[in-house]
Amino acid sequence: MKALVTGGAGFIGSHLSEALLKKKWKVYVIDNLSTGNIENIRHLENSKLFHFHIDDVTNEKVMKRLIKKVDVVFHLAAAVGVKYILDNPLDSIRTNVRGTEIVLELANSFGKKKVFLASTSEIYGKNRGDRASFKETDDRLLGSTTRWRWSYSCTKALDEFLSLAYYREKKLPVTIARFFNTCGPRQTGRYGMVIPRFIKQALLNNPITVYGDGEQTRCFLYIDDAIKAITGLVDEKKAVGEIFNIGNPRGISILELAKRIKKFTKSKSRIDFVPYEKAYEKGFEDMRHRKPDISKIQSFIKFSPKVEIDELLKRTVKYLER
Numbered sequence: 001m002k003a004l005v006t007g008g009a010g011f012i013g014s015h016l017s018e019a020l021l022k023k024k025w026k027v028y029v030i031d032n033l034s035t036g037n038i039e040n041i042r043h044l045e046n047s048k049l050f051h052f053h054i055d056d057v058t059n060e061k062v063m064k065r066l067i068k069k070v071d072v073v074f075h076l077a078a079a080v081g082v083k084y085i086l087d088n089p090l091d092s093i094r095t096n097v098r099g100t101e102i103v104l105e106l107a108n109s110f111g112k113k114k115v116f117l118a119s120t121s122e123i124y125g126k127n128r129g130d131r132a133s134f135k136e137t138d139d140r141l142l143g144s145t146t147r148w149r150w151s152y153s154c155t156k157a158l159d160e161f162l163s164l165a166y167y168r169e170k171k172l173p174v175t176i177a178r179f180f181n182t183c184g185p186r187q188t189g190r191y192g193m194v195i196p197r198f199i200k201q202a203l204l205n206n207p208i209t210v211y212g213d214g215e216q217t218r219c220f221l222y223i224d225d226a227i228k229a230i231t232g233l234v235d236e237k238k239a240v241g242e243i244f245n246i247g248n249p250r251g252i253s254i255l256e257l258a259k260r261i262k263k264f265t266k267s268k269s270r271i272d273f274v275p276y277e278k279a280y281e282k283g284f285e286d287m288r289h290r291k292p293d294i295s296k297i298q299s300f301i302k303f304s305p306k307v308e309i310d311e312l313l314k315r316t317v318k319y320l321e322r
Helices: 011-022 060-069 082-087 089-109 149-170 194-203 223-235 254-264 295-301 309-321
Strands: 002-006 026-031 050-054 072-075 114-120 174-179 208-211 217-219 243-246 251-253 271-274
Touching: 002 011, 002 060, 011 026, 011 223, 026 060, 060 089, 072 089, 072 223, 082 089, 082 149, 089 114, 089 149, 114 149, 114 223, 149 174, 174 223, 194 208, 194 254, 194 309, 208 254, 217 254, 223 243, 223 295, 243 295, 251 254, 254 271, 254 309
Parallel strands: 002 026, 002 072, 026 050, 072 114, 114 174, 174 243, 208 271
Antiparallel strands: 217 251
């Protein structure tokens, strides 16, 4: 099998590329390195089955050449991270929308066996204020267009609509997955990802900066579990034309997360609380709770997360210590 992984030098993309190579797939990666890192795939470059292209998914000429070669397209390339979205709104919208449009157009024209689209839990927007789990069919609730963070949710929703339209009208075999806070080695904290940011602050004995009151909760999935979910869905024929949550339903408050990281790193850091408006922008809106309902993916491929939060943190701390 031959695969193209867009955004393959990123956090999830590099782990996916590694997993596919272990299965003896030929892997082509395209990444413009705007948020990816060449070091994430350095260890793969000696493989004769691995081919890396530094370019942009909106470069239609290059994408045409790459997609023509492969059987499966894993479309992971996107603008990611709250901070990056707020700092680069125009580029984020262009990359997420036009990049996906090009992938779908070309995959359809060449009759690809499968397209996997990486979406996001941001799709659900502002939730109901309780701790209920999100199901794939739940309604979305978003803020005003003057709140830039919701632009990411809107672009990924349009990506999903485009994918489902290609499936409905053109019979393009597309599977969509919404990721909930995937974490682990190679993830950067530069763009707002909380776990690597907290760990780096703790290792340096700098203040661990918790945004808001810290009582907001999140559910964290270890990268190895995420990769098993991706490959399982691509291998499952019945997953075509469907949307799935990929996550771990067991949650933790951000304040408790900071305390555990401080404990595991034996850090002398204090925990500081920073208002959202100071961390991001005036009027910034956040979800209090974000929890996935994973009953659908469990029914399709018997997916169940294996790595829980403490082990996830310990492995990530060990990686960042190095």
